[in-house]
Amino acid sequence: MSLSSFLLLLSGGIVAGTLGTLLGIGGGLFLIPFLVLVAGIPMHQAIATSIVAVIATSSTGASVYLERGLVNMRFGMLLEVATVIGAVAGGLTANYLSGSILSKIFATVMLVTAVLMLRRNTNNRTSETPVAGGAFASEFTDDASGNVIRYSVRKIPGTMAISLLAGNLSGLLGIGGGVFKVPAMHLLSGMPIKAAAATSNFMIGVTAAASAFIYFSHGHLNPVYASAAVLGVLGGSFAGTRISKMIHGKTLVWIFVVVLLIVSIQMYLR
Numbered sequence: 001m002s003l004s005s006f007l008l009l010l011s012g013g014i015v016a017g018t019l020g021t022l023l024g025i026g027g028g029l030f031l032i033p034f035l036v037l038v039a040g041i042p043m044h045q046a047i048a049t050s051i052v053a054v055i056a057t058s059s060t061g062a063s064v065y066l067e068r069g070l071v072n073m074r075f076g077m078l079l080e081v082a083t084v085i086g087a088v089a090g091g092l093t094a095n096y097l098s099g100s101i102l103s104k105i106f107a108t109v110m111l112v113t114a115v116l117m118l119r120r121n122t123n124n125r126t127s128e129t130p131v132a133g134g135a136f137a138s139e140f141t142d143d144a145s146g147n148v149i150r151y152s153v154r155k156i157p158g159t160m161a162i163s164l165l166a167g168n169l170s171g172l173l174g175i176g177g178g179v180f181k182v183p184a185m186h187l188l189s190g191m192p193i194k195a196a197a198a199t200s201n202f203m204i205g206v207t208a209a210a211s212a213f214i215y216f217s218h219g220h221l222n223p224v225y226a227s228a229a230v231l232g233v234l235g236g237s238f239a240g241t242r243i244s245k246m247i248h249g250k251t252l253v254w255i256f257v258v259v260l261l262i263v264s265i266q267m268y269l270r
Contacts, residue, residue, distance in 0.1 A: 006228050008039055013053060013232020014239070020054075021061040021240030024197030025178035025204075027233060028054055029110060033263040035229070045222050048215035051208045052226045053233040058205025060237035062198075068140065070198035072191065075136040075153050079163040079185075080203050083177055086167025092214060109169060110264035113179040114257045119187070140195060149192055159189045178204050194244075 012034040013027075020027025028050040035046035065071050136153040162184040166177035178200040185196035215221055 005039070009035075009225060009228035010232040012038065013229040013234075014236040015232075016053065016229075017057050017060075017233035017236025018240040018243065019236075020057045020178075020233075021201060021237045022197075022244050023178070024061075024182045024200035027057050027236070029113065029179060029260065030263075031229065031233070032106065035225070037263075039225075041222075041225060044215070044218075044220045045225065048212075048220040049222065049226045049229050051212045051215060052221065053229050054208040055205045055212065056230045056233045057237050058201055058203075058208070060234055061241055062202040062205065064241040065198035065201060068198075070140050070195050071202045072136060072138045072153070072195055072199045073202070075138075075156075075185075075189075075191075076199040076203050078136075078156070079160060079181065080206050082160045082164040083167035083181070083203060084206065086164040086169075087177070087208070088214070090168040104268055107264040107268035109179070110260045114260040114264070116179070116183040118257050119183075138195070140192075142194065149195075151190065151192055151195070153189045153191060155188050155190075159184045162188070 012031060016027035016031035016034065019025075019030055028047075031050045031053055032043075032046050035041040035049060036043055039046075041049070062071065066073075136156070137151065139148055139150040141148050159181075162180050163177070166180040166184075169177060169180070178197075181203065182193075182196050182200045185191045185199060186193050189196075191199070212221075
C-alpha cells in the first residue's frame with residue numbers, strides 16, 4: 001500500500017469514527033461508501049473492513065460512555081441477544097449476494113435511516129423528563145446541563161424486534177445496526193437520546209464481532225485495508241466523545257441526513 005492510499009484510508013476512518021461515535025451508529029454508514037466510492041475497494045472487502053472498524057469504534061466510545069454512566073447495560077445486553085442472532089444470519093446471507101445487490105440494499109437502508117434521523121430531529125415526542133421505575137430504569141448526569149436524568153424503558157418487545165432486524169442488517173452490510181437501534185430506543189422505548197446513542201455504541205462491537213469471523217473465513221478481510229481504517233477510526237472515536245459535549249445535536253443530525261441522502265444516491269447509481 002502506498003503512503004497516499006494509507007493516508008486516504010486513515011482520513012476516511014477518522015471521519016467515520018468521529019460521526020459514528022457521536023451518533024452511536026458505529027461509522028459503517030460513512031466508512032463503507034468511502035471505501036467503495038473513493039478508495040475503490042470491492043464491496044465485500046469494504047464491509048469486512050467496516051465490521052472490524054465498528055469493533056474499534058465500540059471499544060473506544062463505550063469505555064468513555066460507561067465512565068459517564070450513559071450506558072444502560074441491562075437493557076443493552078437484553079437487546080444484544082436478538083441483535084447477535086440477526087447478525088450471524090446476516091453474515092451468512094451476505095456471501096450469497098453479489099456486490100451490486102449489496103450496494104442497492106445499502107443505499108435503501110441509508111434512505112430509510114435519513115428519514116428516521118429527520119423524524120427524530122423534528123419530533124421530540126420522547127420524554128427527556130425524569131421518569132423512574134421498571135426493571136431497566138436508569139439515570140445519568142447530563143454533561144451540558146449538569147442535571148441528573150432518570151428514565152424508564154417501555155415497549156421492550158417492539159425494540160427487541162427492531163434489534164433483530166438491526167443485527168441482520170449489521171451482519172449483511174457491516175453497518176453496526178445502530179442506525180435502527182438508536183431511533184428505536186429513543187422513539188419507541190423512550191430513552192433519552194444521549195443514553196440511546198451510548199447504549200447502542202456499547203452494543204455494536206458485540207454485534208460486529210458475531211459476524212466478523214464469517215467474513216474472515218471467506219477471505220474478504222484485507223488486513224492492510226483494515227489496519228489503516230482502524231487507526232483512523234480509533235482517533236476519530238476519541239474525537240467524537242469529546243465533541244459530543246460541545247456540538248448541538250440537531251445541527252449534527254441535519255448534517256448527517258444530508259450526507260446520507262448524497263451517499264445513498266451515489267451508491268445506488270453505482
